[in-house]
Amino acid sequence: MEKFKNIIREYPFLGFIIAYLILLSVPSIFFTDLYQSHLASLIFINIIVAAGLNIVKGYCGQVTVGHVGLYAVGSYTAGCMFMYLGSDLWVTLPAAIIVTGLFGIAFGIPSFRLEGPYLALATLGGGEAIRIFIENGAFFNSTYGISSISQPVIFGVPFDTPDKYYYISMPVMLIAVYFSYSILKSSVGRAFMSVREDPISAAASGIDIKKYKILAFILSAMFAGAAGAVYAHLPPGYIHPNNYTVIEMVTFLAMVVFGGLGHIWGGIIGAIIITIVYDITRPLYEYQLFIFGLTIVLTILFMPKGIGGFIDKIFIDKRFKKKKVEEGK
Amino acid sequence: MKKLKTSISTIILTAGLAITSIAQANDIKIGVSFRMLSDVGYKHGELITDTVEQWNSEGGINGRKIDLILYNDECKSEKGVANATKLAYQDKVHVIIGSSCSSVTLPMVPVITKAKVPQIIPHSTSSKITMTGSEYIFRVPVSSRFYKLVQGKFTAEQQGKKITYIYVPDQASMVFAKEMIEYMKSEYGVDPVYAVQAGEKETDFRSYLMKAKAANPDVIVLSGLVDETVRMLVQSYEVGIPKSVHRVANSVASKVEVPTNAGKAAVGVVYSAAFAASDTRPIAKKFVKKIKDRYGVVPGHDFSQMQDLLDMLKPALTKATAKFSGDLAADRNAVRDAIAGITNFTGLASGPISFCANGSPECRDGNKTPVMIKYSRGGKNWKTAVAGTVTFNPSDGL
Amino acid sequence: MLLKTKNLMKAFGGLKAIDKVDFELPAGEIRGIIGPNGSGKSTFFNLVSGVYDPDPGSYIEFDGHDITNEPPHKIGALGLSRTFQLLRLYQDMSVINNVMSGYHTRVKYKFLDAVIGRKKIWDQEKEIKDEMMELLSFVGLADYAELNASELSGGQRRLLVLARAIAMKPKLLMLDEPAAGLSPVNVDNLMKIIMQLKDKYGLTLIIIEHILKVVMDTCNTVTVLDHGQKIAEGTPNQVKDDNAVIEAYLGKKMNDEEMRKALAV
Numbered sequence: 001m002e003k004f005k006n007i008i009r010e011y012p013f014l015g016f017i018i019a020y021l022i023l024l025s026v027p028s029i030f031f032t033d034l035y036q037s038h039l040a041s042l043i044f045i046n047i048i049v050a051a052g053l054n055i056v057k058g059y060c061g062q063v064t065v066g067h068v069g070l071y072a073v074g075s076y077t078a079g080c081m082f083m084y085l086g087s088d089l090w091v092t093l094p095a096a097i098i099v100t101g102l103f104g105i106a107f108g109i110p111s112f113r114l115e116g117p118y119l120a121l122a123t124l125g126g127g128e129a130i131r132i133f134i135e136n137g138a139f140f141n142s143t144y145g146i147s148s149i150s151q152p153v154i155f156g157v158p159f160d161t162p163d164k165y166y167y168i169s170m171p172v173m174l175i176a177v178y179f180s181y182s183i184l185k186s187s188v189g190r191a192f193m194s195v196r197e198d199p200i201s202a203a204a205s206g207i208d209i210k211k212y213k214i215l216a217f218i219l220s221a222m223f224a225g226a227a228g229a230v231y232a233h234l235p236p237g238y239i240h241p242n243n244y245t246v247i248e249m250v251t252f253l254a255m256v257v258f259g260g261l262g263h264i265w266g267g268i269i270g271a272i273i274i275t276i277v278y279d280i281t282r283p284l285y286e287y288q289l290f291i292f293g294l295t296i297v298l299t300i301l302f303m304p305k306g307i308g309g310f311i312d313k314i315f316i317d318k319r320f321k322k323k324k325v326e327e328g329k
Numbered sequence: 330m331k332k333l334k335t336s337i338s339t340i341i342l343t344a345g346l347a348i349t350s351i352a353q354a355n356d357i358k359i360g361v362s363f364r365m366l367s368d369v370g371y372k373h374g375e376l377i378t379d380t381v382e383q384w385n386s387e388g389g390i391n392g393r394k395i396d397l398i399l400y401n402d403e404c405k406s407e408k409g410v411a412n413a414t415k416l417a418y419q420d421k422v423h424v425i426i427g428s429s430c431s432s433v434t435l436p437m438v439p440v441i442t443k444a445k446v447p448q449i450i451p452h453s454t455s456s457k458i459t460m461t462g463s464e465y466i467f468r469v470p471v472s473s474r475f476y477k478l479v480q481g482k483f484t485a486e487q488q489g490k491k492i493t494y495i496y497v498p499d500q501a502s503m504v505f506a507k508e509m510i511e512y513m514k515s516e517y518g519v520d521p522v523y524a525v526q527a528g529e530k531e532t533d534f535r536s537y538l539m540k541a542k543a544a545n546p547d548v549i550v551l552s553g554l555v556d557e558t559v560r561m562l563v564q565s566y567e568v569g570i571p572k573s574v575h576r577v578a579n580s581v582a583s584k585v586e587v588p589t590n591a592g593k594a595a596v597g598v599v600y601s602a603a604f605a606a607s608d609t610r611p612i613a614k615k616f617v618k619k620i621k622d623r624y625g626v627v628p629g630h631d632f633s634q635m636q637d638l639l640d641m642l643k644p645a646l647t648k649a650t651a652k653f654s655g656d657l658a659a660d661r662n663a664v665r666d667a668i669a670g671i672t673n674f675t676g677l678a679s680g681p682i683s684f685c686a687n688g689s690p691e692c693r694d695g696n697k698t699p700v701m702i703k704y705s706r707g708g709k710n711w712k713t714a715v716a717g718t719v720t721f722n723p724s725d726g727l
Numbered sequence: 728m729l730l731k732t733k734n735l736m737k738a739f740g741g742l743k744a745i746d747k748v749d750f751e752l753p754a755g756e757i758r759g760i761i762g763p764n765g766s767g768k769s770t771f772f773n774l775v776s777g778v779y780d781p782d783p784g785s786y787i788e789f790d791g792h793d794i795t796n797e798p799p800h801k802i803g804a805l806g807l808s809r810t811f812q813l814l815r816l817y818q819d820m821s822v823i824n825n826v827m828s829g830y831h832t833r834v835k836y837k838f839l840d841a842v843i844g845r846k847k848i849w850d851q852e853k854e855i856k857d858e859m860m861e862l863l864s865f866v867g868l869a870d871y872a873e874l875n876a877s878e879l880s881g882g883q884r885r886l887l888v889l890a891r892a893i894a895m896k897p898k899l900l901m902l903d904e905p906a907a908g909l910s911p912v913n914v915d916n917l918m919k920i921i922m923q924l925k926d927k928y929g930l931t932l933i934i935i936e937h938i939l940k941v942v943m944d945t946c947n948t949v950t951v952l953d954h955g956q957k958i959a960e961g962t963p964n965q966v967k968d969d970n971a972v973i974e975a976y977l978g979k980k981m982n983d984e985e986m987r988k989a990l991a992v
Contacts, residue, residue, distance in 0.1 A: 010849055034444075035419040038411065132529055135498045143503045144457055145406065145432050148439070161443065162414060182844030186852065187827075187834040193820050194828040201815035204776055206803030206832035206895060215838075236410060238436030243407045262819065282415070285365060285401035316873050323870060 012185070016178045023170050027163060038162035041234055043275045044173035045227045050255040050267030051180040052223025057253075058262040059184060060216035061196025062111050063120040065249055066127030070107065070221045072244035074100045074228020076134055079146040079239045082232070089152040089168065089233045096229035097222045103130075104221025108214040127249065135241040142241055149237030160235055169230050176223055177268060183219065184264050192216055193262065251278075254292060258299050260308025269307050356396040357389075357646060360416030362427035362437070363451075364404040370429070372624045373451075373635055374399055377426070379623070380639045390643065391650040398422060402433050409433035410440055417444035421657055423664050424449065424646075426638065429631075431455030432500045438463050445658060447665040449642065451635045454580070455504050456690070456726070464688035467668050469638045469678075470630075471580075471603045472694040473504050474726030479699045479719050480577065480601050481512040488575040488599075489547020490517060494524040495537050495561060496552035505579040506552040522546050527557075534561045538568045548575045555586050562587075562594040575599065585627035588704050588711030595707035599716060601699040603678050604633035607713040616677055633677040641674050641682065671695075680720045691723035729754040729899055729931050730775065730807075733786040737774055737955075744770040745781075746955035754898070757925070757932045759946035759963070761939065763976055767955040768935045769812055772903055776809045777802040790898060804832045808897030810888045812904050812935075816876050823872040825887055826859045829894030859894060865927075866890045866920055882913050886920070893924055901933045906941055914938060918945060943967070951975065 008015045031037055049071055056062050077099045078092035087095075110122040134140045151160040152168055159168050183189060191212050194202035199209050232239050251274065259270025277295075281288050303310050359381065365374045381397045389395060398420050402409040409428050416422045417440065425441060425448040428434045434453040441448045442463040449467040450458065456474040459466060484492065492513065496506035503526070513519050522544040525537050538561070541549055549570065551561040558578050565576065575597070581587070582600035591598075606617055606627050616636060620628040649667035653660045669692070673681040680698020685691075701716040730752040737745040745767045752758055760768050773779045775787060777799035787795045794802050808829075817825045834855070836848050863869045866886040871879060876887060885905060892900055905921065906914045918941060925932055936942050942949060943963040951959040951966055953975040959966050966972055 010853075011846065012844060012849070033418040035415045035417070038414045038418075042407075042411065132498075135529060136526055142498070143500065143507060144455065145435065145500075147435060162418075178844065179842055182848070183842055186836070186841035186844075186848055187831055187855075188838060188841050190820075190824055190828040191831055193824065194817055194831075197817035197819055198815045200778060200799075201811060201817070202828070203778075203799035204803055204809050204811075205829050205891070206800050207828070208798075208800045231407075236436050236439035238406055238410065240406045240432045240436075242405050242430075242432060247403075279411075279415075282400050282412070283398065285399070286371070288401075319873065 012181060013178070016174055016181075020171065020174055023174070024167075027166055031163070034162045037166040038234075039275070039279055040166055041162060041169040041230075043272055044169040045231050045234070046252070046255060046271035046275050047173050047268050048176045048223050048227035048230065049252050050259065050271040051177055052220035052227070052267075053252055053256050054220075054259075054261070054263075054267035055180060055184065055192065055223070056216040056220035058256055058260075058266055059189060059192035059196065060213060061192075061262075062108075062213060062216060063116055064107065064123040064217070064220075065120045065246075065253070066107055066123030066125070066130075067220070067224055067252060068244050068246070068249040069127030069130035070100050070103055070224035071228045071231075071248075071252075072127075072130055072134060072241070073103050073221075074225030075232040075239045075244070076140055076146075076228075077225070078229035078232035079149055080140065082149045082237075083141065083146050086150075088150050089229065092233070093172070093226060093229045096225040096232075098225075100225025100228065101218050101222045103225075104218040105214060107221065108217030111213045111217065112210055124246070124249075127244075128246070131241050131244045134244075140241075145238055145240035146232075147236070147238045149232050149239070151233055151235055151237065162235060165233075165235055169234070172226060172230050176226055180223070181264060188212075188215070189264075196262070251292075254296050256306075257296060258306050260306030260310075260312075263306065263308030263312065266306055266308040273307070356394045357650060358396045358398065358420065358422040359642075360398045360400070360412075360420055360422035360425045360427075362400045362402045362409055362412035362416065362425065362433070364429040364433070365399075365401040366403055369626065369631075372626065373429075373631065375624065376620075376632065376635055377639065380636075384643065390646050393650055393653075395646075402428055402430075404428075404430040404433060406433050406436045410436050413437040413440040413448075414444075417441060417446045422446065423649075423657075423661055424642070424668075426451060426642075428453060430500060431458060431504065434458050438466050441465050446661050447668055449638055449668060451638045452631055454501060456508070456694075459690040459693040460727075462688045463693075465665055466688070466693055467684055468694050469641070469682065469696060470634050471601075471678075471696045471699045472690070472726075473501075473508055474690075475694070475697055475699050475721050476505065476580065476601050477508040477512045478721060478726045479701060479717075481509055481516060483599070483601075483701050483717065484509075484548055484550075484575070484577060485513060485517050485519075488577075490519045491522050491545070491547045492519070492550060493541040493544055493546045493548070494521050494550045494552070495527060495534060495541060496525075496550075497527045497531070497554065497557050498529050499554055501581075502552040502554065502557075502579060506550060509550060527553075531557075532560060533564070535564050535568050538565050538570065542568055542570045546574060548577055550577045552579045553581070555581055555584050558582055558587055559590045559594075562591045562598065566594050572597065580630060582704075583702065584629035584631075585711075588707050588713075589709060592707045595704045595711065597704065599701060599703045601701050602630045603696055603699065604628075604630035605679075605700055605702050605713055605715065607702075607715075608677075608679075613677055637674070637676040637678055637682065640676050641671055642668070645671060679718055690727060694723070697721045697723060697725075728752060728788070729790055730933075731786075731788040732775065733788075735771070735774060735785045735787065736782040737770055737779060737785075738782060743955045745774060748952070748955070748957050750950065750957070752899075752931065752933065754931050755929075756948060757934065757946045759942035759949040760933060760935045760952060761937075761942055761949060761966075762952035766952040766975075768952055769903055770955075771952065772809060772901055772933075772935065775802075776807060776901065803895065806895070806898035807901070808892040808895050808899070809901040810892050810903055810905060812907065814884055814888050816884055816888060818875070818877040820876060821873055822868055822876055822879070822887060823856065823859060823863065825876050826863060826890050826894050827855060829891035830855055830859060832895050862890050862894060865924070882909055882917075885909065885917060889917075889921065889924070893928060893930075896928060897930065899931045899933070901935075903935050904937060905934065906936060906938055914941065921945075 074096040077096040081087040081092045135142050159165050191207045195212050255270035255274045256267045260266030364370050381395050400412040429452045431453040438461050442465050447465045454473045456472045494506045496502045523541050578600040580602040583602035588595040645667040649663040652663045669684045669686050672683040675681050678696050679700045682695040684695050698720045700718045702713050703716045705714050706712040728751050732750040735748040774781050949966045951972050958971045959969040
């Protein structure tokens with residue numbers, strides 16, 4: 001077991017291959033109906049957004065409330081490319097990532113001068129501006145929304161039902177999570193954290209603050225863009241500006257906060273739990289917002305580092321205690 | 330750790346099971362996806378719940394209990410699609426009622442078509458919805474293509490062709506204005522003298538109205554939700570647009586808040602709807618009283634359409650359950666066929682509602698009778714007069 | 728000269744925090760900077776390390792590079808490391824991550840390699856971690872590597888800040904009151920570690936310290952600042968006897984005997 005752990009630690013890529021194989025077989029073993037596949041795809045999309053948000057918010061400490069705008073950019077890049085050029089996911093996904101990355105620069109520049117609530121306000125304005133721009137533009141077909149966005153076809157097999165689309169959204173999610181993992185585990189992740197903790201002292205260590213701030217914004221924008229494109233193509237392939245409001249933004253933030261800000265798996269844990277809990281509480285729609293508000297307040301009060309931080313604490317305390325006991329002997 | 334994991338998964342599993350498995354195999358399952366955010370939204374939900382409860386207390390349909398599953402879609406397509414998928418595949422309902430917003434109903438159609446679950450629409454008016462050709466979709470309200478015709482004809486022939494449009498970025502409001510613009514262009518060859526989409530949640534429309542006034546129009550079309558319609562009407566007098574300019578609103582104007590809050594400004598406003606609260610038929614009077622007593626509001630056509638839908642659904646389900654075999658796919662088709670078999674249903678709507686077998690808009694836009702209504706008095710004791718009722722041919726306006 | 732400033736000036740509003748300071752530091756030396764509160768010691772550090780921009784007309788050179796108006800991270804990349812009076816620890820990061828982030832300028836792999844997560848990244852990361860663990864055990868913090876920095880005691884925090892500053896293998900290390908708030912035993916311990924590190928990494932040191940004993944015992948040369956001006960420079964003993972210094976510290980009213988006593992503490 002210990003040997004196995006070391007191998008994974010040395011080749012994290014292997015871990016993701018194993019995860020891929022497991023996830024590949026999950027539907028046939030556990031899923032009893034198509035809705036679970038649909039829900040799984042939604043979870044994967046949320047994971048991509050939350051993993052990206054965790055980079056800029058959790059790791060780099062830049063408060064952004066406009067992320068949903070970037071998600072919308074990704075969706076509408078894919079949607080418009082489909083509508084005007086007939087492109088499918090293989091073209092729209094990279095295009096959405098690039099376009100959204102460029103928008104990420106625009107969102108990152110205010111962070112050079114603004115901090116905390118002021119930056120939050122600036123990004124909030126940016127996100128809402130994007131949605132309202134889409135809503136008012138005839139180019140985006142906002143009256144009816146963009147519909148019947150195509151699903152990819154591989155070897156003549158169309159992936160046009162929730163159970164098949166699972167096999168599209170899942171690898172995209174895994175690749176995104178893998179990128180986020182390897183970025184955050186490297187010196188780049190540490191640089192992000194030091195920018196968050198203390199920019200002055202980070203600069204003294206030779207870390208270029210502006211570069212890393214903008215990099216965090218671009219990276220997380222690219223994640224949001226990828227998620228947006230995967231969502232746009234999710235059957236039945238329909239996007240509408242109503243899905244990119246502040247409420248969605250709060251949900252994304254809740255995922256990252258609940259999962260653990262700045263924890264490498266934080267956004268992922270949060271996205272899974274929040275999406276599932278949201279689904280289970282669907283019939284209790286009258287109390288849903290109350291439940292979510294309460295969850296966030298309680299999390300911040302009693303688990304400021306979210307679930308991820310809580311689990312870490314248990315492990316580290318255990319290890320530390322064990323060491324102390326050994327020393328005592 | 331392992332203990333924690335197992336206990337968490339047990340909780341999730343049992344919660345999921347508890348919620349989904351209360352119903353029994355013999356029940357008729359009705360799924361609802363709806364915008365239930367505002368006060369009125371909740372009341373629509375209550376109307377369905379109360380009606381179904383009443384059915385159950387009367388012994389159900391053909392002895393079968395009706396099991397109602399109510400979800401909120403918040404007028405968001407993402408949630409609407411998820412609800413439709415969940416209702417179709419996980420909750421295994423026989424029929425879906427939904428949704429309020431056209432932008433939610435539209436993407437639900439391919440989902441329920443693939444799943445082969447009949448869906449019946451209480452509110453969405455966008456003509457695109459039934460043009461998808463799905464055999465599983467039914468619309469109770471009047472399609473925007475009929476509103477466009479009646480409104481366009483009435484306006485062009487009785488009010489004038491120099492028209493300005495101010496509309497807000499809400500799907501129904503946008504569709505109403507845009508389809509009318511299109512219709513005026515194709516039918517009479519006139520372009521709007523001025524058309525503008527207001528910003529989201531805007532409250533001051535005077536700058537737009539000033540521009541509209543400068544264009545010296547015969548008619549101003551003010552298409553918005555309740556509050557916006559009221560504001561636009563009041564502000565149109567504030568900027569000095571004379572009474573002689575005709576004011577046209579969308580079907581939202583049928584809601585009681587509009588004449589009450591707009592007061593004098595409501596006088597002369599013309600709109601088209603499927604139902605007028607001033608309807609003098611006994612069935613309508615009884616309905617208005619019932620809603621007023623039970624929910625404390627004067628019903629607009631959103632309530633009447635929901636009531637009509639439920640009243641149509643009951644006999645259809647009675648007919649379908651007679652043929653229920655226990656095979657879900659066959660039962661769903663039986664429900665679909667039973668709904669498609671409804672002809673000349675006379676309820677609260679101003680005209681009869683009929684469906685037919687194929688999935689064309691001719692068959693599935695059930696109500697073809699919009700009413701043109703005009704406010705003759707505003708304020709608390711508002712009064713309306715029916716300016717005209719037309720029953721269109723099924724293929725008109727396509 | 729490793730570090731050279733010429734005509735260094737900085738004014739905050741009307742207050743001249745640093746006033747025409749010429750400063751030269753050859754490699755390998757341990758330099759102490761002393762002066763009363765508000766004499767401009769920390770401002771001098773902040774100017775050299777790029778936290779503040781100096782006023783026009785100033786000139787700073789480090790290791791042959793003009794760094795007068797360079798941003799702090801470029802100065803850091805050239806091999807000038809510093810600590811802060813207020814520590815500026817990364818509270819919410821583990822001890823090992825604190826030290827490893829100090830290694831930043833020495834990381835060799837490219838960003839794209841990190842994105843793809845190539846094997847050489849993990850190899851290098853392991854090397855970095857091993858080296859940093861060694862550094863941590865050198866300062867005696869290896870057992871606490873996985874803990875959050877905020878869980879350390881005051882003395883451990885000072886050691887951690889020191890380790891983080893050394894992680895970049897600097898040519899020049901500037902310590903801003905490294906021993907502030909420590910008990911005498913801990914001060915001795917800390918100074919011993921600093922000296923060991925200096926020998927191990929071949930550092931040049933500048934130390935701001937209020938505890939004069941530390942400065943007198945360890946520094947080769949001492950620079951004295953008062954009201955932003957350099958008023959004396961020389962060996963500890965020379966400075967101790969300098970009248971301007973004594974005046975700056977104690978004012979004129981004491982007699983010679985008392986001054987010597989006070990300074991010898």
